Amino acid sequence: MAVYAISDIHGCSAEFKELLNAVSFSEYDELYVIGDAVDRGPDPIGVLRMIMDDPRMHFLYGNHDDMFFRRIPDLIREIQTPGYLQMDDDLFRWVHLNGGLTTMDRFLELTLPECYDIYAFLSNRVYYKELQAGGRKFLLCHAGTDEHCRRGVQPAEIPPEELMWSRIGLDDNPWPDRWLVTGHMPTFIYGDEYEGRIIRREESRSLHIDCGCVFGRTMGMVRLDDLQEFYVPSRN
Ligand SMILES: [Mn+2]
Known part of the structure; x- marks a missing residue:
């Protein structure tokens, strides 16, 4: 039995399936999906369905999942009454500036029961997970925390917005007793030497x-x- 973590699948369902095969993901294994299942990529609803339908997978919220979730009632209204949806600043920001267009388009093609399934699933808002594996303690959350001086502050006291939206530095882990596992910032942002690789910082216990x-x-x-790290190439 093994515990895996992944983040920022962003609608890339083909790579996600390939990676699960690559690790021989078995009935005894578990996977934590650390946010941003949707937006930008080709198959956001497919990725959500894979997670929803698989009891071995646990979902933690990312900022993109939050932007989507907030618009679901309006999207359902649009399915019931075509023409209802108006492009306001908030919708524009999600759809055009944050890659929400595919998520919105695919969602509008669903049946109402399928929509309500997704809404119910995302209504269970979990922002972080603490766990132990292989003798190490971990804290998993999508983005981390703005205040890297928040030593001693428990994750439950940190605003969810911060756990979903922070842009942390490589060694911004306020919890010295545990490994902080985050996504949100594609690793190439931190430097060319990290292109397409997981960054593991032993000193600060950051992944x-x-x-x-x-x-x-x-x-x-x-x-x-x-x-141990596992990779598949992007098809984008
Ligand atoms: Mn993100």
């Missing part, structure tokens, strides 16, 4: 696992039991 699949790099996954 940055968004390898930028939707931006044409790779999709990475880490096995928390032994910090």
